[in-house]
Amino acid sequence: MSTTMEAVASAARADAPPAIMLDKVNKWYGAMHVLRDVSLNVAMGERLVVCGPSGSGKSTLIRCINRLETHQEGSIKVDGIELSDDLRALDAIRREVGMVFQSFNLFPHLTVLENCTLAPIWVRHMPKAEAETLAMEYLERVKIPEQAQKYPGQLSGGQQQRVAIARALCMKPKIMLFDEPTSALDPEMIKEVLEVMVGLAETGMTMVCVTHEMGFARQVADRVVFMDRGEIVEQGPPGEIFENPRTDRLKLFLSQILRGH
């Protein structure tokens, strides 16, 4: 029953123009082949979860999307713009793509509010007062407006990650990338971050999440992509991927993470 509903939902989204298009992307770190012929389309408004064992290239993949890593072969188009050495195109893409890191990467010398207003003021050229109003709006959405004047070092890990999400959202991105956002958190803090992400998913944001949180994947993902050794092994609606894995590699991975939880 739920599977059919998801199928309908993803079918509806497939009509929308793709937000991200990867075509036969290859990447090497030195001699190591870390992405192998990866082709993937993400529709506008689609929520995609990427999972896989460590070293499978899932983080590299997501970091290629906003060119924190460069790919050597194939093409990546984001919001219709091809990623290349053209810095202007890169700036245009980075304005539209928000990213949340595993280790938060907040700027420790700036207050929470300054973390959120810096890019809107200096990249989007927004007036300071307007940027602050916007930042407070998003801080409220991640439920920590009262911490606005504190420094990141004074917050817990979960609070820091929520600030990082608010900081990315303040740029009003069309696409949000999450690179293992809960992996560095203590168990009791994972929930508060996931709640924020679920809330964000409900607004229709295009999201690509690298995560091992299967509960989150089941709840919000339109599609789950399983990667292993630099290639996409299986993809499909979360119900199908988790209940009926077709490959041994996915079966092994699922048994490992289920044992771990």
Place this chain on the structure above:
Amino acid sequence: MSTTAIANPIPTPARPAPITLVGPIGWMRANLFAGWVSSLVSLLLLFLIVKWALGFIEWGVINAVWSVPNNQTQACRDLRGTGACWAVITEKHRFILFGTYPYEEQWRAFAAILIFIALFIVSALRRFWRKELLLVWVAALGSIGVLMWGGVLGLAYVPQERWGGLVITLILATFGLAFAFPLAILVALGRRSRLPAIKALCVIYVELIRGVPLISLLFMASVMFPLFLPEGMNIDKLLRAQIAIILFAGAYLAEVVRGGLQALSRGQYEAADALGLSYWKKTGFIVLPQALRLVIPPLVNTFIGFFKDTSLVLIIGIFDLLTAGKTAIIEPAWQGFGIEVYLTVGFIYFCFCFAMSRYSQNLEAELNRHRVR
């Protein structure tokens, strides 16, 4: 064994610590008189300090001669070392501060010193840290130039050869660090550049300059450099020394700044990139503010070092503070009063260096507040 849990529903209120643990008494007990050995050492040191301090007061204040008439230093010589001859300072202080600057024009050099000190104080206060401060520096350094050289606004022209004393030390140190610091930041950034030409240029600059002593650079600036200039063309000697000092300090400071850049995690660069900040905005808002905070102690260490290293210009015949002090006691009447002169000169150096040191500690504490949980 009973399995009944023991409950304590009322929290125990905190009591003040006993008087022997806190306050000055507690401190003395813990640090000076913790055991009989420690007490013995404390008393011995206290005795030596008091004895030395009394001796110094007797020499420097009670038995001291503060002034003598017409260079008649017999009164000083009669002391036979039992008292200080501060008369040498009374007599020569203008020479030590201003060198051979024309006597009636020395107020100009004095005004320059005051402008320098005011400039330091204004720059030290964080509430003045904004773009306008740059204009203040340009105006201050410009007016110091006008005051010292003259030749305009009815001020008589004073050639650079006649400048000397504390003014020279302040000029060399202030202009030197004011130009060397931005240069150092650019070089440090350049050394981490992905562009091979820029990187190579910066590496060569740092390694070449660090590879030679400052003295040889000063010699080159004063002796060799003019040989390469066309006949009749001459660049001011002080300016040449100044450039040598800027280049030398720049190389050392660049390495200090680079240390700070390297201490920054890759995640900071990536977060700035992901937000779409351009290279210069990323550098200005994220990288440098963090990197420079981290290196305040070695940075100020280098600043203090260079403030004192300016005294090396004596080898190319520029009269800085130390050289002026040395020259003041060449005159036969005042020979033999080196201790008084060197103590005074040392005290002046100490005031500037200690101020820098204290200020850097405050700055460090204040700027790194965000690290305290």
